[in-house]
Each structure stands twice: as C-alpha cells, then as structure tokens.
Amino acid sequence: MEGEPRPIDCQPRNPFSCEPGTVAMQVIIFGGFVGSGKTSLILSLAHFLTRRRKPERPSLVIIENEIGEIGIDQKVLASRGLVVKELFSGCICCQLTADLITTLRDVADKIDPAWVIVEATGLAYPGKISDSLKKYGRGIERIRTVTVVDAERWEELVTVSPILVETQVAEGNVILINKTDLVDEAALQSVEDDVTRLNSRAFVYKVSAFGTIDDGLWEKMDGRDD
C-alpha cells in the first residue's frame, strides 16, 4: 500500500528453526555511500546472528565487495572470526554481477548458511543487486536491502553525488540513519524528513554504530516483527 512501510519479499518465518539443507538462505544486502558505516553495522548484526546460531547449521557468511584493490573490510570482518568471501576490483551491481551469483550459489551448495550478508561497495545501487539475485539467484528464501545513511554528511553527499545517494535510499527496504551521535536533533530530523520523502515505504531507524544497537532492531531483519 502506497505510503505505508512494507517489507519487500517478506514471508515471516524463523530461519533459526530450520533443519540443514531444508530451508534456503536469507540474504541481506547492505548498501549506502562510502563512509556511511556499513561495515561497523554489519559487525553488530553479525555478532547478533552468530550469538543465536544453531549448531546444526552455519549461521552466517558475509560477501564483501570492495572498490579498492585490497580487501580492508574483508580483513576486519575475518579478524573477528567471521566467514567472509570477497569480490574485488569491480562492482557487484554491474561488472561483477555474475561473480556474485556464482559465489552465492557456491555458498549455498557448500556452506548452506541461514544468513548471507552482502556488503556492496559505496558506489553500488543496491536495487540492481537485489534485482539480479531475484532473477538469477538460487536457494534464496528472501532478500532484504538495507541502506545505511551517513547523517553527519547527508547534506554534503546529496550535494556532491545526488543521484547515487538518493537512489540508494529509494531502493532500501530498511534505512539505517547512522552516526546519530554526531548530529543535533534538528539536523537528524532534517535527514529523516529527506529519507522519508525519498522512500516512504521503507522502515527507517536511527542508529549509531559506535553506540549500542538494540537487538530488537536486528530481530526485525528476520521479519518476525514486521
């Protein structure tokens, strides 16, 4: 329904209760401009998901796509003991779409995790990634797109790169307005107003990756509180 928040592709069910190999993966695509805090938030979500792991099924694989020739985020996440697959030197929303599909199929066949988090580059259009996965992906139960917004630099980024930044917001099922600790109430309200104007259907949450993120937020990612 127009104007009301809605979960896309959301069929609420509990992935943690599934037997190995019987239920497909849940995929969360993290998008948002460079420097918005995607990796920090993924660390928080990953911590939440792995804490809740069931011994009969691996809980999480992270697919990292980075712009540079060196995988820094991959090293950060792997250093925390997380399972990370990396895709380099190109963007999974265009140049590396086939590589992403192949990697996801490989992850499904060999690891069969309950969850896959895909961290896109800050220059990617998350909607294009989601469309490709819907079209070509296999073994995926649900895809959710999370766009991270940099509250501190929102005005600046919208001025410098309006099409990319605004499209990233427009394509999110969930918008996380990050760095709330770095802006005052009025600025935060302004960002929220802009985000809502660009995407009135998304769930919008305000967070600080450097603060404590309530588990309730990550609970919503599996659809039970939608």
Added chain:
Amino acid sequence: MIDPGDAPPDHDHGGPPGTTGGHAHGHPDPEPSVYSHSLSARLDRTITGKELIARVTDCVNDLNLWAREHGVLVGHIKVFVEGEETLKVWIASTGREVNLNISAGCRGTRVGAFTLDMTAIMLGTDSQSLRAAVLETVNKRIHIDLGIGR
C-alpha cells in the same frame, strides 16, 4: 558454475586503472578516485603498538588535511594493520574524526614486523594526485619515521 544463458550479462565499463572501473551507469555524478596501498615491513627495532598506531593515525590525518587544502571530499580512508601475535588495528575516517578499532592489549605489545593495507576514496581529485598524496604520507610517517628501508 552458472549455466550458459542463465547468467546475467556482465558489462565492464572499462575505467582507467586506479579508478572505480568507470562505474558511471550513465549518470552525471562525479566519479571518485580510489587508491589502495599495501606494505609489509620488518623493523630494525621493536616499537610499541601505541607508536605504530600513532604513525598510521598521522597518515590518515595528513590525508584529511590534504583533502581539506585541495577542496577534496573524503569518501573514506580505511587502514588495517596487522602485527605479530595479537595486534590488529582498523583505522577509518571520512575526513573529520579518525576512528580507531583495536584489538585488546595491542597498544602495549612490541611490534617488530607488520603489514599495512590502506584504501583511500575521494571525490574531486584525480587518481594520480590521490596516489601521490597517499605515497607521500606513507613515506614520511611510516618509512622515514619508523626507519624502514634505511
């Protein structure tokens, strides 16, 4: 493997080396410049993790200052430093504060060798200028200050 005919069409936008590969999608937003740098160093003397972190933080601050002086927008600067045993340091900045995420106890640990990986993404400059800025500060803060390669 993806079956023939089942694969999405790949399309390489073919940007120059060191850039995003022409990630334009046909829109007029400016293309950021990207430069990644790695080094693996063995020191003549051991230093503390604290000292190493300070030198790397200086690099990031130098790049932030360079960006301000040249009217360049920092997309992000990310550095991951890994030393012997427990030292793992993640340093990130978007042009203002420098955020440190360090492994427990690593400030006091002695470091005789380390690897450093850095990626800088900036808008409003070209990739050659960005590369020169990164190499200048790495040379000054890491190679010279820590006496690597003397």
